[in-house]
Amino acid sequence: MRTIFSLLIFGLLVGSTVKYTRTISGFVTDSLTLQPLEGVSVMAGRVETITVTDARGYYKLPLPDDAQRLVFFRTGYQAKEVDVAEQKTVDVKLVGAQKVMYELLTAPMRSERLASGRPMQYISISSEQILIPNTEDYNAISETGFRDAQIQPVTTFSVDVDRAAYGNIRRYLTGGNLPPKDAVRIEEMVNYFDYDDPQPGGNDPVAVKTELSESPWNPGLHLLRIGLQAKTIPTDNLPASNLVFLIDVSGSMRAENKLPLVKAALNLLVDQLRSQDRVALVVYAGAAGLVLPSTPGSERQKIKDAINQLTAEGSTAGGEGIRLAYQIAQENFRKDGNNRVILATDGDFNVGVSSDGDLQRLIEEKRKSGVFLSVLGFGMGNYKDNKLEILADKGNGNYAYIDNLPEAQKVFGKEFGGTLFTVAKDVKLQLEFNPRRVRAYRLIGYENRTLNNEDFHNDQKDAGEMGPGHTVTALYEIIPAGVKSRYLPQVDPLKYQRQAAPAGASNELLTLKIRYKKPDSETSQQRTQAVKFQPQKWANTSDDFRFAAAVAEFGLLLRDSEFKGRAHYSQVATRARQALGRDPEGYRSEFIRLVKLAQYLSDEGTLVKKSDRK
Template sequence: MKNLIIVFSILLAFNVDAKYVNGTVYDDSGQGLSGVNVVIKGTNSGTTTDINGFYSIEVAGEKITLVFSYVGYETQEIKVDNRKIIDVVMNGATELEEVVVSGYAKKAEKRSLNYSVADQMQGRAAGVMISYEQDNYHNTEEYSTIHENGFKKVLDNALSTFSIDVDAASYSNMRRFINNGQLPPKDAVRIEEMINYFNYEYENPTGKDPFSINTEVARAPWNEKHLIAQIGLQGKKIELENLPASNIVFLLDVSGSMSAPNKLPLLKSAFKLLVNELRPQDKVSIVVYAGAAGVVLEPTDGNDKKKIMEALDRLQAGGSTAGGAGINLAYKLAKEQFVEGGNNRVVLATDGDFNVGASSNASMERLIEEKRNEGVFLTVLGFGMGNYKDSKMEILADKGNGNYAYIDNMKEAKKVLVNEFGGTMFTIAKDVKIQVEFNPNVVQAYRLIGYENRLLNDEDFNDDKKDAGELGSGHTVTALYEIIPVGVESEFVKDIDPLKYQSNEQKVTNSTDELLTVKFRYKEPDGSKSKLITQVVENEIRKSSDNLDWSMAVAGFGMLLRDSEYKNDLSYADVLSLAKKSKGEDGFGYRAEFIELVDLASRMNTRQ
């Protein structure tokens, strides 16, 4: 009993030092600015402003400085002192060169501080333990290791096989790091997801297949002796009114780890955007999980938006994370309301911090695969930072016949849940696989840029039991191969000793007209047998289009962030030049934002 009193006294003492600072961030015209990063200087702890520019952040200790940053605006550093309300006006940079980067996480001696805070502003229950390390934020984010694809000799490996990937979480997560004044960890950079964050001006499908195939070949910007072959898919766009009825279960993490303003509060605002896209024929249910899982909204028609919004507004964070129980309950509810021929889907929103129940990656993978085969697909939306579990969420989406996005601000929420609603929520082709055969008469070696965690065995291509990626309505998918032509000397082409028990010679055709042949397999959303499409790419190098130039610029940026051994003498200035000349139409400003991110990363790189 004495020990309990001492612990309680310590918690109360720490609670005195902890407080919330809140306010509104405005642009220079007086409008609330959404998506501004608000970070405690010298840490990785922070939040983002909501759609009205409002923020709330928990601080503890003395001499706290808040860093306000947003791409295209001058970064501001403001000391908190004794204030609890701090309103900020962000000044737009008149030139790209005027953007100031600050707020780097500094290395310092760790000073751990555990405390319990009654968060009246966010409605949190008192007594939740929070770990906070002043000066050096304790980061427990998890990313799967990426071993970058290397060059393969065509005579030894004529085939390259992989599953498509329409996820874009890596791009917005990378953006979050850079906006917070840090370069992202190498394993957080998945180059194919960066490329596929953007739409490309590919031809729309006209035949019976749900996508068109677009190919192009040009010189590599980082090595003029090498070629880049682009393979692009354009999914068929289905208008919202023609999409099948939806049966959607929101599966929302309301555990204690979701209490930060850039987690549950942002989640609630983001899902309200999705609710506004629902039609009368759609149904929505809400399942939440924390210490236990429960249904907070029974199946509700899409036109009863007020009822759905009110259920979202009532959500509060607290407790542990019973992720396995929540997923089981969500799928049970989805099956009970199953719509034949419709869009049956669970939308999971979390920071990925599963710590109770079926929490291992292997357990989650088996559970999701089982439910996928019953016709209910999965979309995963990630939130927050500091304890973000990217590796777990990527696995869940991959195995659930769905997609995975990271929501770092309301602008990204609008992109994923409004602008790309059809692609995010409606699958038009599943188990889409690509297999490329290279002509050894003209191709000496090749490497697939990105897709490291999507590689398949060559025999998997014809195996309809092998799971692969899904394509949504209107989605584009782009893949790039770097090619070393025959006759080009390269340090990346390694010889091996002659074989002893079989011939080292391979019979090849004498044709030099074809560079490679692309084969595609896909299934209808409710189908079990795949369809095959084949397309030949001619050995013809042309002036690159804006589509190819832009994808090469994004790939090059990813290679720089990963410090790829294949980047050669590529520089940030090269990426900027290529991106600026291929920017093209940019209705939502995504490409302009990319150009500014490259500039910011360049400045950070020179300072480290």
């Protein structure tokens, strides 16, 4: 049976000659709440006939002469096909994931396992549901505990603009499963969203903003948000790009949400290219090969034709593909441009260089060439998040997980500049807390981004990159001075280490230092600023502060964190709803729906359902 998803992909691969015979319009609403749905993709026939609903849920679309039906698709909802016949107006109600997932959760095969003990997982694509073994791999996460500010006042970490964890978590939830705890990287969840922090002034590529209030899940504690905003650069002013698409075409990429979605995503990227940009195409399966030599961005159809002819078969020699892609990038190197390999794969390397350590050493060697690496993860069931996270981290690039076409539009459309360009590299933050104001602190997330304090001044130590317009948020939970907490172990006070604070520092919460390199430099620059102790009441904080806190609280619940305190899903949804702020693409609204879905799938949801039955 042909799925709706395959229809979407088919539309992207058809030729460009289209005759339009009429226009169709209508409104799309949530079937349960009857509220208008913004951001619903409406498609008919071919890629040229695609639109998105506005804030009223309204769409208007020219129909090609061969169009027989419309397809409506939005993340968190069941896709819907509607025959159009001769209608000029079609209104549609989309069914939310909660209802679809209830049917999945009550299916008789829900708890089946393989003989090996590995769980079976439902994979749902449109109306089709299949059951496959889950062999996905994630690096273990050990949460950072509270540190005594008297003993360890200094904390250092690398910024992180990766956002893959959020898309992956969304995929699990809309598939009827809570994600594995190690798939929940809270900093990537928080940084999936944009925040309205001020632009940097002068020649600084990054601005810093701080905000302090009460912790919503641990009464008596404080929550500190540190917001970094990279300078926004208009697309026309971005440097010329030398890109190499590195595509996994091994047999594991046959599924419709893998190679077909890769093709669709890269077609969207090609539409963003300028005449001064160049693209080459390298593929790998049992071996690696050059499909398209470096080609000007103005030859879009030639690039798309090379992408669209790809098929999946064979084993996965990822290491050889990486070597060849870097070689092609270096042969076409642009001295003052953006040189980047874009890897699209499920991460299931199984031939040649395939171990985590070997892949890490390979990427660390290749990044010395000045070529950056962006990693795009696809698929489910055998997804190797652990490998892809290492590649992006060590390759001076970013990491995104693309679970559907709207996410590809987000990565390569709305966030094109931030995804592919860099304004500051090896960005590090170092905070020194004032023990007069802070008894203890802990960084929420960033477990695999922490650095030794001495690494802050070491320009050889790799750290994170920020692209144009990127926002990065870091959250610290703070135990104020004089406050007792069950999170602190009993430790005898130090005898010799006390020092008098400098004059005027008694009202300082901390001193913040940021170091970064310009994209073409290997020498870092440093800025330092003192942050005053100025806690605000929760109601007086910004929408960004409260929404970021809600996302972090959601992550604590998904991880079943020992630091979650009084967190619960209904509180997360309420706080997020009160802090929606500007939400033109509907990402924050989608977050609330995911919270409700997670609540339904969790023990908290089980209690609610039992209460309802009574």
